[in-house]
Amino acid sequence: MKVLLIGSGGREHSLAWKIAQSPQLTQLYTLPGNPGTAVVGINVEANPENLQSVVEQARKLNIDLVVIGPEGPLAAGLGDVLREAGVAVYGPSQKAAQLESSKAFAKDFMLRHDIPTAKYQAFTDFESALSYIRQFAFDEGTIPVIKASGLAAGKGVILPETTQEAEIALKKIMIEKSFGKAGSEVIIEERLVGPEVSILAFTDGKTIVPMPPAQDHKRLLDGDLGPNTGGMGVFSPSPIAPPEFVDWVVKHVLQPTIDGLRAESMAFIGTIYAGLILTENGPKNLEFNCRFGDPETQVILPLLDSDILEIFLACAQARLADVSKSIRWKDSAAVCVVLASKNYPNSSTMGHAISGLENLPEGVVPFHAGTASQNGSLVTNGGRVLGISSTGSTLSVARGLAYQAVGKVKFEGMQYRQDIAKGIS
Ligand code: AMP
Numbered sequence: 001m002k003v004l005l006i007g008s009g010g011r012e013h014s015l016a017w018k019i020a021q022s023p024q025l026t027q028l029y030t031l032p033g034n035p036g037t038a039v040v041g042i043n044v045e046a047n048p049e050n051l052q053s054v055v056e057q058a059r060k061l062n063i064d065l066v067v068i069g070p071e072g073p074l075a076a077g078l079g080d081v082l083r084e085a086g087v088a089v090y091g092p093s094q095k096a097a098q099l100e101s102s103k104a105f106a107k108d109f110m111l112r113h114d115i116p117t118a119k120y121q122a123f124t125d126f127e128s129a130l131s132y133i134r135q136f137a138f139d140e141g142t143i144p145v146i147k148a149s150g151l152a153a154g155k156g157v158i159l160p161e162t163t164q165e166a167e168i169a170l171k172k173i174m175i176e177k178s179f180g181k182a183g184s185e186v187i188i189e190e191r192l193v194g195p196e197v198s199i200l201a202f203t204d205g206k207t208i209v210p211m212p213p214a215q216d217h218k219r220l221l222d223g224d225l226g227p228n229t230g231g232m233g234v235f236s237p238s239p240i241a242p243p244e245f246v247d248w249v250v251k252h253v254l255q256p257t258i259d260g261l262r263a264e265s266m267a268f269i270g271t272i273y274a275g276l277i278l279t280e281n282g283p284k285n286l287e288f289n290c291r292f293g294d295p296e297t298q299v300i301l302p303l304l305d306s307d308i309l310e311i312f313l314a315c316a317q318a319r320l321a322d323v324s325k326s327i328r329w330k331d332s333a334a335v336c337v338v339l340a341s342k343n344y345p346n347s348s349t350m351g352h353a354i355s356g357l358e359n360l361p362e363g364v365v366p367f368h369a370g371t372a373s374q375n376g377s378l379v380t381n382g383g384r385v386l387g388i389s390s391t392g393s394t395l396s397v398a399r400g401l402a403y404q405a406v407g408k409v410k411f412e413g414m415q416y417r418q419d420i421a422k423g424i425s
């Protein structure tokens, strides 16, 4: 099989690494890829959001399957144009991708299909939103969460501590348009309290196969302090999400979602991702993503003990039920520690030399995210630079290995959390 993978982050390097292990693979191309994907395949220079150029590349390279990593091209309709061109795709249609690209769509959908989520209202008018915040604070005695409805690279969610902060956030989103069009509509919702866990699943639009639960660390600093980021580290499996919990999520969140989309003529092929918070009143679904998580993928795929191309192709051909019973996961644990540039998430750096990636302990894979090749040397090229992933018999063994490897890697301004998977067993 000739496979074209779309994207260039740590998620895509881990996808490329796993796809490259498939006995069915003849050639992997990554568009545009990064220095990590270049080791296991060929990078193709093109803009993944220029849909026609991706279709042309898929035709020219005789691609059998396209795997779409990031949300941007999915929300732009890349899945649709490829399918119209007769190419098999692992990734949902533009309509189904609205589960992630429009929080207003996702919330309405959850309400329609009885999926447990936080209480909310959607607004396109600033004054009405403002009075709802004040009324909410008065009635409930708590400050609501403010979210830009559209895609905002993980930055569109604001958790204010005071009504004044909430009003400032609303103004920034709706009047000053700090997230552009993504903020033309806002969601104002109840603030929930509890630990968070991500459940991802393969689906062909009918059958669902959940992956091991993962726990992301979204805040920049140890102890869950500092600003929200794209994710500073992650581990899997998660002790707060035993198999009964995963069954519950499939039954109450994922299956009704996939069935509801199908009933509304938006069959979902790809990875569906539910981001849940475990509250005192039971689990609630905070958000959907219509793709693999980053960095969740960097711990989930090292635990997969089956051929990923067989799964992707079965999903693309709507026959996941045929292979679902043969999908195996390793009875081990995985930890990923993200190494970020100085000043991330506010800015990123470019051109600082990266050293120490050779001779890492066995069981460790350094996944590239914001790296580049410059005159034959590896340098930084982004906010999240690398994800050091490791597997071990337990979380504590995997954690020990990951941090042992982190200690060897160096670049100027490197920052990382010391407490990924700390105290978890
Ligand atoms: P989202 O993109 O909607 O998942 O939001 C990003 C992050 O913001 C989540 O992972 C949570 O940590 C936090 N968050 C979002 N919505 C809520 C909420 N209603 N209550 C508490 N925290 C939230």
Ligand code: GLY
Pocket: 154, 216, 230, 231, 289, 292, 293, 294, 295, 296
């Ligand atoms: N790690 C969170 C995400 O991929 O959206």
